Amino acid sequence: MLGEGILKGLAETARNFFGSYWGKERLTTVQFPEERLPQAEAARVFPFLVYDTDDWEKGLRCVACKICEVECPPKCISIEKSTEKKPDYVGKPQFFPAIFDIDVSVCMSCQICVEVCPFEAIKMDTVFELSTDDRFGGLHWDKERLAKPNSYYHKIHPTESAAVDADLAEKKAKAEAAHSAAAAKAAATAATAARTGSVEMGAQEKEAKAHS
Amino acid sequence: MTQGLDQIFVTFQHWAVAHSPAILQRAVSIVLPVVGLLILFPSLFAITTVLERKGLARMQNRYGPNRVGPYGWLQPLADAVKSLTKEDIVPRKADKLVHFLAPVLLVTVVFLEYAVVPVGRNMVLADMDSGVLFFFAAGAATEMSVFMAGWSSRNKYSLLGAMRAVAQMISYEAPLILSSIAVVMAAGSLSTVTIVERQAGYSGIWPHWYVLTPWGLAGFVLFTIAMTAESNRSPFDLPEGESEIIAGYFTEYSGFKFALFFLGEYLEMFAVSGMAVTLFLGGWAAPFSFLTWIPSWIWFMGKVMALIAGFIWVRGTLPRLRMDQLMNFAWKFMLPMTLMVIFSAGLWRFLPSGVARWLICAAPIALLYVVLGRVLQSERKIEKRVYRYAE
Numbered sequence: 001m002l003g004e005g006i007l008k009g010l011a012e013t014a015r016n017f018f019g020s021y022w023g024k025e026r027l028t029t030v031q032f033p034e035e036r037l038p039q040a041e042a043a044r045v046f047p048f049l050v051y052d053t054d055d056w057e058k059g060l061r062c063v064a065c066k067i068c069e070v071e072c073p074p075k076c077i078s079i080e081k082s083t084e085k086k087p088d089y090v091g092k093p094q095f096f097p098a099i100f101d102i103d104v105s106v107c108m109s110c111q112i113c114v115e116v117c118p119f120e121a122i123k124m125d126t127v128f129e130l131s132t133d134d135r136f137g138g139l140h141w142d143k144e145r146l147a148k149p150n151s152y153y154h155k156i157h158p159t160e161s162a163a164v165d166a167d168l169a170e171k172k173a174k175a176e177a178a179h180s181a182a183a184a185k186a187a188a189t190a191a192t193a194a195r196t197g198s199v200e201m202g203a204q205e206k207e208a209k210a211h212s
Numbered sequence: 213m214t215q216g217l218d219q220i221f222v223t224f225q226h227w228a229v230a231h232s233p234a235i236l237q238r239a240v241s242i243v244l245p246v247v248g249l250l251i252l253f254p255s256l257f258a259i260t261t262v263l264e265r266k267g268l269a270r271m272q273n274r275y276g277p278n279r280v281g282p283y284g285w286l287q288p289l290a291d292a293v294k295s296l297t298k299e300d301i302v303p304r305k306a307d308k309l310v311h312f313l314a315p316v317l318l319v320t321v322v323f324l325e326y327a328v329v330p331v332g333r334n335m336v337l338a339d340m341d342s343g344v345l346f347f348f349a350a351g352a353a354t355e356m357s358v359f360m361a362g363w364s365s366r367n368k369y370s371l372l373g374a375m376r377a378v379a380q381m382i383s384y385e386a387p388l389i390l391s392s393i394a395v396v397m398a399a400g401s402l403s404t405v406t407i408v409e410r411q412a413g414y415s416g417i418w419p420h421w422y423v424l425t426p427w428g429l430a431g432f433v434l435f436t437i438a439m440t441a442e443s444n445r446s447p448f449d450l451p452e453g454e455s456e457i458i459a460g461y462f463t464e465y466s467g468f469k470f471a472l473f474f475l476g477e478y479l480e481m482f483a484v485s486g487m488a489v490t491l492f493l494g495g496w497a498a499p500f501s502f503l504t505w506i507p508s509w510i511w512f513m514g515k516v517m518a519l520i521a522g523f524i525w526v527r528g529t530l531p532r533l534r535m536d537q538l539m540n541f542a543w544k545f546m547l548p549m550t551l552m553v554i555f556s557a558g559l560w561r562f563l564p565s566g567v568a569r570w571l572i573c574a575a576p577i578a579l580l581y582v583v584l585g586r587v588l589q590s591e592r593k594i595e596k597r598v599y600r601y602a603e
Contacts, residue, residue: 002588009529010525016272017270017525017528020270028273031278
């Protein structure tokens with residue numbers, strides 16, 4: 001019958017219209033600024049620099065190796081190496097970034113800097129409301145603004161950060177074991193050297209006596 | 213009391229005329245109701261845009277505009293400010309004068325249509341003897357402004373859109389006018405005021421609306437379909453089919469001129485809705501005899517708003533037609549149906565009243581509907597193509 005489909009369609013839209021007032025589950029829209037959906041754990045937006053202790057400046061894991069700067073596809077990272085060194089998490093003296101800037105407007109959230117970093121120093125943040133009315137300074141983040149504590153990293157990516165921490169702890173333990181082994185070895189060699197040194201000393205004395 | 217409320221605007225007009233200087237009295241009595249309509253219908257347009265967006269959103273299980281003001285009710289204000297502050301761009305090669313005149317003419321002509329629509333008892337700007345004729349004549353002039361817009365823009369899309377629009381509007385004007393002829397026949401008058409007065413009586417509690425007769429019902433449905441096409445509303449909004457011709461004839465319009473086109477389209481919609489109410493739904497008459505205490509202008513506006521809600525409902529339901537479907541529908545379905553409606557109205561005039569009259573008058577319309585439906589639907593059967601030589 002002509003017009004049957006139109007009537008069916010009208011009934012369908014009417015059901016939707018009244019149903020949307022009746023049952024809230026029909027309305028899937030999330031009223032964004034007031035309501036927010038929880039973010040996925042693997043969400044990534046913009047990188048940040050991890051620091052370990054309470055002092056962001058001394059605790060930065062970054063050693064200014066510049067690998068991320070080189071690998072960054074849109075070249076949004078700029079690093080300047082420090083002149084002096086400071087000890088890193090295993091106690092080894094390392095350089096640190098005197099300047100570490102990332103341009104928010106250039107970054108494309110590819111996570112390559114995170115993948116290439118050998119020191120687990122740069123990670124992806126989940127904060128996405130980065131718009132600002134300051135076109136230049138507001139979009140050019142320095143290391144103070146980029147630095148966030150490890151506890152924050154644990155909060156936004158619990159699984160990933162736990163794995164990273166375990167890995168770092170293992171490395172540190174290995175480094176400490178190696179260090180103590182090296183120390184023991186050094187001590188042993190020093191002892192042997194002392195012994196052989198006294199023997200040589202005796203020989204010298206003999207030579208000296210022969211000369212005289 | 214009810215009488216006073218019913219005639220409150222008329223009384224106010226008389227009061228204002230009586231209290232103005234003698235030399236201005238004639239001018240005041242003419243200008244005052246015009247100003248009233250000029251305020252009423254554009255503000256109705258503002259409300260309707262919000263209602264439409266909210267209604268459509270609910271049909272699609274969304275919230276719709278809810279940011280500006282409480283529940284988004286101040287949205288039209290924001291839209292108005294936006295369209296006023298937009299840059300008005302005229303194409304370099306456009307015919308600048310015609311390009312400017314087209315939206316102005318559209319709105320002017322559409323406002324002319326309101327002159328003969330009775331908004332309430334004793335509330336009509338011009339009670340012409342040929343009111344219906346005047347209404348359709350003014351309505352036909354909107355086609356000219358549409359074509360002016362399309363032609364002067366010097367843009368292929370605009371021109372194509374305008375040609376589509378003119379083809380569509382002329383095609384649907386035939387069923388629009390023919391379906392109203394049945395009413396004119398029954399009422400024996402072209403005056404809108406007389407047509408409403410003929411429908412204002414009651415048998416028991418039931419009104420004498422023409423929509424309650426078989427030919428009136430069919431005529432009303434045909435009239436609403438034709439007026440949907442006439443005011444370029446979905447599903448007949450081919451002139452502005454975004455997927456093919458951007459925005460049709462107002463592709464090259466921006467800022468306030470675009471807003472004027474938008475206003476003109478909605479005012480046209482209100483005007484034809486008002487005409488449909490006047491012709492078929494008893495104008496300002498109450499639907500039951502015990503509801504006559506409610507002022508007549510409330511009934512008129514209520515009926516118009518109900519028709520607008522129907523427009524929005526249809527827009528939320530139906531997809532846009534194809535051009536050939538549009539033309540087939542106009543000439544192969546609407547036109548025969550309206551002719552049968554006129555025939556049925558003639559039968560109605562000469563048969564004695566009763567249930568038998570109702571059935572006899574309904575039979576030819578129903579029969580034609582079924583036959584046309586079968587014929588038109590069976591016409592296009594796409595079979596698998598056979599390649600005789602390629603295989």
